[in-house]
Amino acid sequence: MNEISKYYRDPTHITEENWVEVIKISGTHKTLAAWIREKMYGIDVREALARLVEQMSSDLYDDRQIAIALDKLAKELQEKWDSDTQKIIDEWKNTIGGVTVDSELINSRIDLHGFVYKTLKERLDDMQSKIENLDATESVFKLTHNQNCYPTLRVFYSTYGAAVVPSETEPTGAGGSEVNYVHAEPIYHDLDSLTVKVPFKYKMVNPTIERISENQYLLVEDIRTLLVEIGSKSEANVETTMEFTSTLDYKNKVAKSTVENPSIFYFGAGGWTELKKPGDPSWGEFIARHIDEIKSEDNNNFEMLRYDKNVIPQVLLKFNILEDFKRKFPFLFNGLSATESIIKIKKMTSKAGTEMFAKGSNATGNRVTMSAFANNNYDLLAAHASSDIKKLSFQHNAFMDAYLDTIGNVNLLLNAEASDGKTASSLYINYAKLKYFTTVPFAPIK
Known part of the structure; x- marks a missing residue:
């Protein structure tokens, strides 16, 4: 088929x-x-x-x-x-x-030029940074200039080294960073005095200050430098004064050294059944860890416990005022003895005071006391009976006259009440500082 x-x-x-x-x-x-x-x-x-x-x-x-x-x-x-x-x-x-909850807040992360920030906080931080560079909110010092006018104010900033030096035109670098103009603001009190205010970024707490030309003042704090220029050089070769506030605490303090910070934080050896005087040989300097616990207002607190009967938890805070003055205003003490320097400090200081954040307790309750040493005794400055760490403060126009000793120190004591031998007596400290207000005379530039 x-x-x-x-x-x-x-x-x-x-x-x-x-x-x-x-x-x-x-x-x-x-x-x-x-x-x-x-x-x-x-x-x-x-x-x-x-x-x-x-x-x-x-x-x-x-x-x-x-x-x-x-x-x-x-x-x-x-x-x-x-x-x-x-x-x-x-x-x-x-x-x-950015804790953004709706489209309006999301849009707020976009600036006028269309740049989009990842979070609203990032944009706000950037805005705050720019504002802090422009908004003069922090007082540097008050100056008596004797120019009989409302003089112009210029402020320049740099870091590292002596960064700025006086010149006939503009400040120039001297081994430091570039010199930046600061948006400073003068507050005129009258024709012969003003307060210099700078943005927060350029705030200085404890600078050294020197008059370096007829109308220029150099402020140095760590690696930061401000050059303040007041008015005209031709009209400024007269005696001037400056009102200045200095704060002493334990920032940058190195244990067993007075180079970085001349103040000392002391404890005593053995059982303390009475308040120990500054010259007692049983005092010893606290180690670095304890110093770190009192140098700033944070959650890191110094703690001292005493269990023996009648023993008092106590510490001594020695603030070296003379050394602080010499470091900030070295030109004031050339050729002066310690006694003469202390007399000068007392005359220049208008008022001073101290603040401590602390608490104390024993078997009977809560109490912490702050005292200052004078005339071979302790004067009670402040106390509180709170169970929380709270501020103790004292300020007076005659503070230096009363409490600056013959070698230039102010000695402050913090203590709790004595132990009963059964329940521990405790002393807690968060932060301690001393602040003084002074008027510094500058001699005419020759």
Whole structure:
């Protein structure tokens, strides 16, 4: 039998229902199918079959183009999705980080130039930094200039070294950083005195101060330098004075050294059943860890416990006023003895005072006492009976006259009440400082 003819031996007609869903057949394909079924002549049937093949090829081509386009679109959408998703994730993180709760706050992270900060805090910090560079809020000192006018004020800042020196034009560098102009503000009290105010960034707490030309004053604190220029040099070669506030505490203090900070924090050996005087040989200097505990207002507190009966927890804080004056105003004490220097300090100091943050307790309750040594005894300055660490403060115009000793120290004592031998008596200290207010005379520049 012919191999081909075996396929044409079924005489029955196709009677099964057409399983193709007619609704899915395009009009073109329906026409071609009808032609194949109904045309009388073979040439028309063959033409219909040929067109069907061509149509199928055309359809496949279109399908391939659509598939390619869809693949490209899918990749583009994926990339955009990834990008948008990351933006949403970043914004959500920034929103959480900035405690942002609505779109208005989110928009507030965008500045006028369109720069977007990651968090609202970041933008506020940047704004605050710029404001602090411009808004003069901190007083540096009050100056009597004797120029009989409202003189102009210029202030320049640099770091490291002697950074600024007087010149006929502008301050120049002297081995330090670049010199920057500071947006300072003069507060005129009258025609012969003013207060110099600078932005917070340039605030100085305990600078050394020197008059370096007729109308220029150099302030140095650690690596930071301010040059203050008042008015005209030609009119300023007269005696001037400066009102200045100095704060002594235990910042930068190194145990067993008075180079970095001349003040000392003392404890006593053995059982203390009475208040020990500054010259008692049982006093010893606290180690670095204890000094760190009282040098700033934080949660790190100094603690002293005493269990023996009648023993009093007590510490001595020795503030070296004479050395502080000499370091800040060395020109004032040239050729003077210690006695003469102390007399001069007392004359220049208008008032002084101290602040301590402390608490004390024993078996009977809470009490902490702050005293100052004078005339071979302790004068009670302040006390409180709180169970919390709170401020003890005292200030007086005659403070230096009363409490500056013959070698230039102010000796302050903090103590709790004595132990009963059963329950510990405790003394806690958070921060301690002494502040004095002085008027410093500057001699005319020769």
